[in-house]
Amino acid sequence: MLIPENLLNGKKILLGVTGSIAVYKSLELVRFLTKAGAEVKVVMSEAAKKFVTPLTFETLSSYKVLDDFNESWVDKHNHIGTTEWADLFVIAPATANTIAKLANGIADNMLTQCALAFPHAKLLAPSANTNMLENPITKANLKLLAIANYEIIDTQTKELACKTVGDGAMAESLNIFWQCARVLLSDDFWSDRRVIVTGGGTVEKIDDVRYLSNYSSGKMASALASALYCKGADVNLIATKFEDNIPQDMHKIDVENSYEMLEYLNDSIRIAKKGKLTKPSLMGTSQVELIQKKPFIFMAAAVSDYVPEFAQEGKLKKDMLGDEWELKLRKNIDILESIDKTDIITVGFKTEMDESSATHNASKMIDSKQVDAVCLNVLKNSSSFGSENNKIEFIKADKIESIPQDNKLNVALEILEHAKKI
Numbered sequence: 001m002l003i004p005e006n007l008l009n010g011k012k013i014l015l016g017v018t019g020s021i022a023v024y025k026s027l028e029l030v031r032f033l034t035k036a037g038a039e040v041k042v043v044m045s046e047a048a049k050k051f052v053t054p055l056t057f058e059t060l061s062s063y064k065v066l067d068d069f070n071e072s073w074v075d076k077h078n079h080i081g082t083t084e085w086a087d088l089f090v091i092a093p094a095t096a097n098t099i100a101k102l103a104n105g106i107a108d109n110m111l112t113q114c115a116l117a118f119p120h121a122k123l124l125a126p127s128a129n130t131n132m133l134e135n136p137i138t139k140a141n142l143k144l145l146a147i148a149n150y151e152i153i154d155t156q157t158k159e160l161a162c163k164t165v166g167d168g169a170m171a172e173s174l175n176i177f178w179q180c181a182r183v184l185l186s187d188d189f190w191s192d193r194r195v196i197v198t199g200g201g202t203v204e205k206i207d208d209v210r211y212l213s214n215y216s217s218g219k220m221a222s223a224l225a226s227a228l229y230c231k232g233a234d235v236n237l238i239a240t241k242f243e244d245n246i247p248q249d250m251h252k253i254d255v256e257n258s259y260e261m262l263e264y265l266n267d268s269i270r271i272a273k274k275g276k277l278t279k280p281s282l283m284g285t286s287q288v289e290l291i292q293k294k295p296f297i298f299m300a301a302a303v304s305d306y307v308p309e310f311a312q313e314g315k316l317k318k319d320m321l322g323d324e325w326e327l328k329l330r331k332n333i334d335i336l337e338s339i340d341k342t343d344i345i346t347v348g349f350k351t352e353m354d355e356s357s358a359t360h361n362a363s364k365m366i367d368s369k370q371v372d373a374v375c376l377n378v379l380k381n382s383s384s385f386g387s388e389n390n391k392i393e394f395i396k397a398d399k400i401e402s403i404p405q406d407n408k409l410n411v412a413l414e415i416l417e418h419a420k421k422i
Contacts, residue, residue, distance in 0.1 A: 001222055001243040002388050004407040007230075008038035011184045014086035014118070015040055016111045017057070019047025020093035021161040022127040022170035027052065029092060029173040030060045033180065041066065041082060045098070045111045068110045079113040088183055089118040092153070093127035093170045096138050102150070103141035121183055125153040125176055130166030153179055154249070171248075178247040181230045189420050191232030193293040194272040197225045198265060198301035198335075200240030202258040206327065207312040216302035217386035220349070220377075220408055222246050224298050227412035236272075238264050239301065258303045262335050269297070273343055296419065299336050300349045300375075307332045336369050345422055346371045347415075352378050359393065359400065366397050372422045375415060394418040 013033055017026050033040050042057040043066040054065035064070070064077065071078045076085065083089065091098065091111070098112065102124075107113040115122065124145060132138060133155065146152055153176055157167045199221020201214040218241030225237040229247045237246075238253045238261060246252075253268075255261045272295035306329040336348055348371040352358035355378050362376040376393040379385070391405040392415060403414045 001219060001226065001245055001409060002407055003032070003036055003245070004410045005035060005037055007036040007409065008033065008181060008184060011038045012085055012087045013038050013040050013180060013184075014082060014089045014114065015042045015057075016044075016089065016091035016094075016114065017042060017048045017052075018045045018091065018093055018095045018098045018111065019050060020095050020127040020170070021051060022093040023048055023051045025170055025173045025176075026092055027056060027060060029090075029176055030057065032173060032177040034061065036177070036181070038180075038184075039063070041086070043067065043079075043082065043111050043114050045109055047095075066110055066114075071110060079110060079117050083114050083118040086118065088121070088123065088180060089115065090123040090125070090176065090180060091115065092123070092125035092176055094124050096126075096128045096132045096135070099124070099126060099138060099141050099145065103144045103148075120149070122150045123153060123176070123179060123183065124150045125170050126155050126168075127170035128155075128168045129160060129162055130164070130168045133168045151179070151183070174245055175248040178226075178229065179249075182232060182247075185230040186232035187416075189231075190228060190416065193233050194295040195228050195233045195235045195298070196265065196268045196272060196295070197221050197228065197235060197237045197298045198239060198261060199225075199237065200242075201302040202240060202261060202304050203256045204304045204307040204332075205257065205311040206308050207314060207316045209315050212304055212306070212308065212329075214302050214304065215385035216351075217241060219243060219386060219388070220390060220412070221298075221300040223408040223412040224300060224415065225250060225252075227409060227416055230413075231416060236268050238268065258307065258332055258335060261301060261303065262333065262338070265335065265339060269295075269340060269344065295344045297339075297341075297344055297346045298349070298415075298419075299346065299371075301335070302351070303335050304332050306330065334369075336365075336371070341370055345419070347373045347375060347419055347422075349375045349377065352376065353380070359395070362393070362395050363400075366395070372396070373419065396422065 030040050040061045041063045057065050101112050102115055107116045153171045155167055156169045158169045159165050200218030201216035204212040218239050221239050222243035225235050226246050228235040229250045236251045253264050309328040309330045348365050350362040358378045362374045365374045374395045389405055390408050390411045392403040394401045403411055
C-alpha cells in the first residue's frame with residue numbers, strides 16, 4: 001500500500017532524539033513523515049550527536065536542528081517557539097536516562113526543556129537494554145509518563161546492540177509513523193468506535209494443493225483499515241491477504257475460506273455490539289467507561305459464490321481423474337446477507353465490469369442485502385485487480401456520490417467521510 005504524499009499535509013512534528021544506537025531508525029522516520037507531507041524539526045541531546053550528526057537530520061528535514069548550544073531568542077529557534085510551532089512531539093529513541101528525567105520533570109537539556117514546555121500529547125518510543133527496561137524504576141517511570149499525557153510505543157524483542165536477544169529494541173520507524181498519523185488525524189466521529197473490515201478473496205479448498213479463489217488483492221480493505229486506524233477507530237481487519245506496511249498494532253485476523261471468515265465475523269459483531277469501551281483513568285488505577293458509539297462493518301471481501309461440494313484430503317492424482325474432470329460445486333453461503341446487521345451500520349462493496357448495469361446492480365444490494373450503503377468499483381478487466389489506485393461510487397438509497405481516482409488510502413479516507421453521513 002502506497003502512503004499518499006498528502007496524508008500529513010500541514011502537520012508539524014517535533015522529533016526528539018536521544019543517545020541510542022536506534023537513532024538510525026529516527027532518520028527513516030523523518031523520511032516517512034516528510035514524504036507524507038509533514039514538516040519535521042529535530043531537537044537532539046548531546047549524547048545523540050555521538051551517533052548521528054545534526055547535519056544528517058537537517059539534510060532530511062530541511063530545518064536547522066535545535067540543541068543545547070544553538071538556542072536563539074532573536075527568532076523562534078528555542079524551546080518555547082519550537083514547541084509552540086509543533087502539533088506533535090515525538091521522542092524516538094528515548095533512553096532510560098531520558099525517561100527518568102521526563103518522569104521527574106527534570107529539564108537540564110534542550111530536549112527535556114521542550115518536553116516540559118509542550119502541552120499536548122506526546123509519543124515516546126523507548127530504546128534500552130532489557131534489564132534497564134525491566135528495572136522497577138524504569139517501569140514505574142513509564143507508568144508515570146503514561147498518565148502524564150505521554151503515549152508509550154511498545155518496544156520489541158530482537159537482538160539488541162549488546163548482542164543479547166530480549167525486549168528493549170525501539171519500535172520500527174514505520175510503526176512509529178502510523179502512530180504519529182493516528183494522533184494527528186484522529187476524528188471524534190471515528191475515535192474509539194468499533195469497526196470491522198473484511199478483505200481479500202476467499203480460498204476454497206479442492207484438495208491439499210488446489211483451491212478456488214479470485215483476483216481480489218485485499219489492498220482496498222487494508223487501506224480502509226489503515227484509514228480507520230489513523231482516524232482513531234477500534235478497528236478489526238478480517239482478511240485473507242494483508243498489505244505489508246499496514247499499522248502493526250492494528251487488530252488483524254488472518255482467515256482462509258468463507259466459513260472461517262463468517263465465524264470470525266460473527267464473533268466480531270457480537271463483541272462490537274457488546275458492552276462499553278473503557279480506558280484508563282487519569283490516575284491510572286481504574287477504568288473510565290466511554291459512551292458506546294454505533295459500530296460499522298465494511299464488507300470489502302470477495303467471497304466465493306461457489307465452493308467445492310467435496311473437498312479432498314491429500315492431492316488428487318491426474319491418473320485417477322482421467323482425461324476429463326468434472327468438479328462439482330455448490331452455492332456458497334452469502335455472508336453479507338446472512339450476518340446480523342441490527343444496531344450496526346453496514347457498507348457493502350460491489351465489483352462490476354459492465355459499466356452499463358453496474359450502478360443498477362450495486363443499488364439493488366441496499367434492499368436485497370439490507371445494507372446502509374454500497375461502494376461500487378467498476379473494473380476494466382482482471383488486470384485492474386491489485387492496482388495502487390481506485391475510484392468508487394458511494395451509493396446510498398437516496399444519493400450516489402463519486403470518489404475520483406486516487407491512491408487507495410486517500411480513497412479510503414474519502415469513503416469514511418461519506419460513511420459519516422449515513
